[in-house]
Amino acid sequence: MEDKKYIExxxxxxxxxxxSSRSISLTGLSPIAAGIIGAIGAYLAYSMFFxxxxxxxxxxxxLSAEHMQTLNLLVWPTLVLGLGSxxxxxxxxxxxxxxxxxxxxxxxxxxxxxxxxxxxxxxxxVLFTNGYIIFVLGLSLIFYGLALINTxxxxxxxxxxxxxxxxxxxxxxxxxxxxxxxxxxxxxxLLQIIYGLIMQTKxxx
Amino acid sequence: xxxxxxxxxxxxETKVRLGIMAALTVNESLNFSSLKxxxxxxxxxxxxxxxxxxxxxxxxxxxxxxxxxxxxxYAVTALGxxxxxxxxxAIEQMLN
Numbered sequence: 001m002e003d004k005k006y007i008e009x010x011x012x013x014x015x016x017x018x019x020s021s022r023s024i025s026l027t028g029l030s031p032i033a034a035g036i037i038g039a040i041g042a043y044l045a046y047s048m049f050f051x052x053x054x055x056x057x058x059x060x061x062x063l064s065a066e067h068m069q070t071l072n073l074l075v076w077p078t079l080v081l082g083l084g085s086x087x088x089x090x091x092x093x094x095x096x097x098x099x100x101x102x103x104x105x106x107x108x109x110x111x112x113x114x115x116x117x118x119x120x121x122x123x124x125x126v127l128f129t130n131g132y133i134i135f136v137l138g139l140s141l142i143f144y145g146l147a148l149i150n151t152x153x154x155x156x157x158x159x160x161x162x163x164x165x166x167x168x169x170x171x172x173x174x175x176x177x178x179x180x181x182x183x184x185x186x187x188x189x190l191l192q193i194i195y196g197l198i199m200q201t202k203x204x205x
Numbered sequence: 206x207x208x209x210x211x212x213x214x215x216x217x218e219t220k221v222r223l224g225i226m227a228a229l230t231v232n233e234s235l236n237f238s239s240l241k242x243x244x245x246x247x248x249x250x251x252x253x254x255x256x257x258x259x260x261x262x263x264x265x266x267x268x269x270x271x272x273x274x275x276x277x278x279y280a281v282t283a284l285g286x287x288x289x290x291x292x293x294x295a296i297e298q299m300l301n
Contacts (some may be wrong), residue, residue: 020227020235091289
């Protein structure tokens with residue numbers, strides 16, 4: 001008799017802990033949209049620069065002003081569209097299901113997401129403007145993965161796995177810089193699309 | 206057995222108080238209305254239990270004004286966290 005009450009107590013505690021922290025459910029559309037844009041960006045970058053240059057080694061890659069301009073035209077739309085579409089779908093989903101979510105929790109989740117993302121983004125920007133493009137590919141994957149892991153506490157979805165895989169790909173991209181753009185394409189493109197599709201099938205079943 | 210029963214905290218006998226402690230342990234702080242939404246209890250009920258936990262010094266409240274409206278947020282104290290963990294451990298051992 002006594003036991004039953006305490007078992008109930010424990011499951012109540014666990015239930016409240018989950019409900020009160022992991023209350024935000026994201027949508028698979030976010031990573032799918034970001035993934036498609038990331039994949040297109042990676043493919044364009046590959047066909048425009050990396051294929052012709054071949055192996056670039058660890059040396060600082062010096063691009064002509066003209067090349068830099070084209071790369072700028074490619075990088076910024078990819079970044080803005082990818083990040084923007086991902087956020088848009090996430091916010092739409094949160095608004096639709098915001099019954100039990102306090103704005104404070106949404107705020108905390110986004111702070112947790114954006115602190116590593118902005119710090120990493122600025123670091124990458126500095127490297128990028130100085131021409132260290134090879135490092136940007138790996139580091140952007142690593143910081144993105146860290147940002148995802150940082151938000152795991154607030155959502156139902158197992159975002160930690162995606163974060164870990166992004167970090168592994170980022171480290172591999174740093175280790176094998178010649179194939180950096182390929183790992184970048186896998187990480188921001190393929191992996192996100194697969195993750196999004198898994199999320200979608202899970203939530204609809 | 207006697208020792209275990211001692212560890213069970215009388216303050217956590219009710220479900221609402223357990224719920225308050227659980228929610229506050231995994232969140233830095235929560236205001237009154239978020240707690241109410243999470244635990245799905247009435248204002249009066251929640252206020253009574255919060256007051257009790259405050260008296261035990263397991264929970265601390267912080268009053269401030271947000272957009273000119275009073276907003277009270279609650280957080281678990283170090284003492285409260287310790288007592289809560291002890292309570293859960295005692296339950297777990299008893300069930301083993």
